[in-house]
Amino acid sequence: MSNEIRVRFAPSPTGYLHVGSLRTALYNYLYAKKTGGKFILRIEDTDQSRYVDGAVENLISTLKTMGLNYDEGPIINGDFGPYYQSERTEIYQRYVDELIEKGKAYRCFCTEKDLVRMRQERKTRGLDTRYNGQCLSLGKQEINDNLKKGKKYVIRLKIPKEGEITFYDIVREKVTFPWDMVDDQILIKSDGFPTYHLANVIDDHLMQISHVIRGEEWLSSVPKHLFLYEAFGWKPPKMCHLPLLLNADKSKLSKRQGDVAVEDFLKKGYLPETLLNFVALLGWHTPGNEELFTLQELEKAFSLKRINKSGSVFDLEKLNWMNGHYLRELDLKVIGQYAKKYFQQAGYKIENEQHYNELVEIARKRITTLEEVTEFAKPFFSKLVFTKENIEILSSTTSQTLFEYWIDKMEENQEMSETLINKLLKQSAQELGIKGKNLYPPLRLALYGSEHGPELPTIMDILGKEKVITRLGDCLK
RNA sequence: GUCCCGUUGGUCUAGUGGUUAGGACUCAGGAUUUUCAUUCCUGCAUCAGGGGUUCAACUCCCCUACGGGAUGCCA
Numbered sequence: 001m002s003n004e005i006r007v008r009f010a011p012s013p014t015g016y017l018h019v020g021s022l023r024t025a026l027y028n029y030l031y032a033k034k035t036g037g038k039f040i041l042r043i044e045d046t047d048q049s050r051y052v053d054g055a056v057e058n059l060i061s062t063l064k065t066m067g068l069n070y071d072e073g074p075i076i077n078g079d080f081g082p083y084y085q086s087e088r089t090e091i092y093q094r095y096v097d098e099l100i101e102k103g104k105a106y107r108c109f110c111t112e113k114d115l116v117r118m119r120q121e122r123k124t125r126g127l128d129t130r131y132n133g134q135c136l137s138l139g140k141q142e143i144n145d146n147l148k149k150g151k152k153y154v155i156r157l158k159i160p161k162e163g164e165i166t167f168y169d170i171v172r173e174k175v176t177f178p179w180d181m182v183d184d185q186i187l188i189k190s191d192g193f194p195t196y197h198l199a200n201v202i203d204d205h206l207m208q209i210s211h212v213i214r215g216e217e218w219l220s221s222v223p224k225h226l227f228l229y230e231a232f233g234w235k236p237p238k239m240c241h242l243p244l245l246l247n248a249d250k251s252k253l254s255k256r257q258g259d260v261a262v263e264d265f266l267k268k269g270y271l272p273e274t275l276l277n278f279v280a281l282l283g284w285h286t287p288g289n290e291e292l293f294t295l296q297e298l299e300k301a302f303s304l305k306r307i308n309k310s311g312s313v314f315d316l317e318k319l320n321w322m323n324g325h326y327l328r329e330l331d332l333k334v335i336g337q338y339a340k341k342y343f344q345q346a347g348y349k350i351e352n353e354q355h356y357n358e359l360v361e362i363a364r365k366r367i368t369t370l371e372e373v374t375e376f377a378k379p380f381f382s383k384l385v386f387t388k389e390n391i392e393i394l395s396s397t398t399s400q401t402l403f404e405y406w407i408d409k410m411e412e413n414q415e416m417s418e419t420l421i422n423k424l425l426k427q428s429a430q431e432l433g434i435k436g437k438n439l440y441p442p443l444r445l446a447l448y449g450s451e452h453g454p455e456l457p458t459i460m461d462i463l464g465k466e467k468v469i470t471r472l473g474d475c476l477k
Numbered sequence: 478g479u480c481c482c483g484u485u486g487g488u489c490u491a492g493u494g495g496u497u498a499g500g501a502c503u504c505a506g507g508a509u510u511u512u513c514a515u516u517c518c519u520g521c522a523u524c525a526g527g528g529g530u531u532c533a534a535c536u537c538c539c540c541u542a543c544g545g546g547a548u549g550c551c552a
Binding site: 010011012014044046047049050108112115119123126127128129130152154172175176177178180181182183186188189190191193195196197200215216217218219220221241243244246248250251252278281282283285286287288289290291292308309310311312313314315317318319320321322324328362364365366367376425435436437439440441444450451452453454455456 | 478479480481482483484487488489490491492499500501502503510511512513514515544545546547548549550551552
């Protein structure tokens with residue numbers, strides 16, 4: 001076997017990409033990049049009842065927009081396919097037969113009802129809810145009879161009854177489980193499909209996965225998996241269980257307490273750059289103080305050894321701050337590209353590229369998500385609406401004088417430049433004696449609809465001379 | 478219930494047997510700016526508790542508490 005690092009992201013296509021899964025995918029990807037290994041995407045679709053139409057496509061496209069490109073997987077394939085577990089059922093069947101022959105697994109004819117009753121009973125007795133192993137004692141004859149009768153069955157793992165297992169996890173280091181706490185896990189369901197536990201072990205082995213990097217919720221399944229590797233005589237991959245992502249109340253991050261789908265965050269106007277950077281820091285940090293990373297920088301800085309053990313709260317406030325940061329720091333052209341969609345949605349036509357850039361520049365300094373990007377452009381695309389207080393300001397004597405003066409001067413001059421505007425601003429103060437509070441707010445209000453906002457020359461430049469004159473004129477009594 | 482895992486400010490975290498326990502977000506105050514925003518500066522606030530070990534423990538060990546995960550013919 002080669003020493004190549006091969007890691008995999010193995011989601012089940014049940015709808016959307018969870019931010020926790022995004023982090024798992026990212027860490028896998030980063031580890032592959034860091035070590036020059038391969039990043040594999042495998043679709044764990046062994047539960048037909050949870051099949052969601054279009055989920056795989058959605059998953060792949062989200063990974064793509066996040067920039068997490070895989071080396072092997074659906075569509076692009078590779079030497080270890082197929083990469084859909086639903087297309088590998090024959091493989092699993094073959095291996096499970098081997099397990100039965102070796103006495104490491106057995107058929108169980110208990111019905112779902114039997115199991116529910118069994119669990120109930122054990123619970124009331126204060127025991128754990130493991131399978132009681134009653135089908136283990138079935139004789140050859142009984143088994144054959146049952147099979148002949150066409151009785152449905154599952155195949156279970158024959159877990160040792162005593163002793164314990166210790167293994168090493170890259171994050172948690174030494175972990176020990178007593179065998180008598182491990183259930184005789186179902187390997188093949190009565191519909192013939194494998195469970196995650198079987199499929200995952202067989203695939204990881206056949207695909208030569210070197211490191212299993214996944215969420216902590218899998219930690220307690222590791223004994224079953226290691227037992228399988230042992231039963232097959234295979235060398236298990238290194239284990240690496242990531243701390244959970246939590247809600248504000250510290251429970252496992254769930255949909256009930258807000259968005260968890262990457263798609264939702266994207267739609268809301270969070271940048272892929274933000275999401276990647278933010279999620280990378282949930283459970284991993286460099287020794288230094290730096291916390292702003294591009295994907296490329298993460299590829300260099302990442303290390304499995306620096307993943308911490310405790311779960312981390314997904315803090316929206318920090319996410320917002322970081323998104324604001326990227327909104328401001330990324331190339332204006334990049335933000336402009338991202339923002340186009342929102343202008344379209346708002347029905348704002350982009351006619352002048354330079355003005356568009358100015359609009360984006362105005363907005364990016366004041367917003368936290370892209371969704372708000374058109375808010376600051378609105379005054380340029382629609383009629384201004386004034387409140388009572390606004391009208392008071394606009395109709396004051398000084399304001400009226402000011403507007404008349406500006407209209408005159410604008411009409412006198414051929415072209416409206418920044419220097420002209422600044423000159424007029426100065427002259428307003430000198431010739432009219434109108435300055436400060438009486439100068440800027442009324443003008444901005446008349447032209448932009450708000451006392452606060454962008455600098456006057458910027459507003460006027462985007463508006464253009466014609467519109468400046470009409471808007472000022474509109475405010476005359 | 479049982480098993481496993483975890484615990485540095487409200488949140489994300491750095492840190493290590495001897496530090497004034499560092500940074501970021503949030504919050505408060507200030508500076509810059511015609512305003513808002515941006516930016517910058519300052520401040521508030523932390524080693525869950527109790528026992529050990531040690532000259533010395535946030536750091537190592539044990540216990541307790543709290544939190545989380547698993548306990549499916551889901552992944």
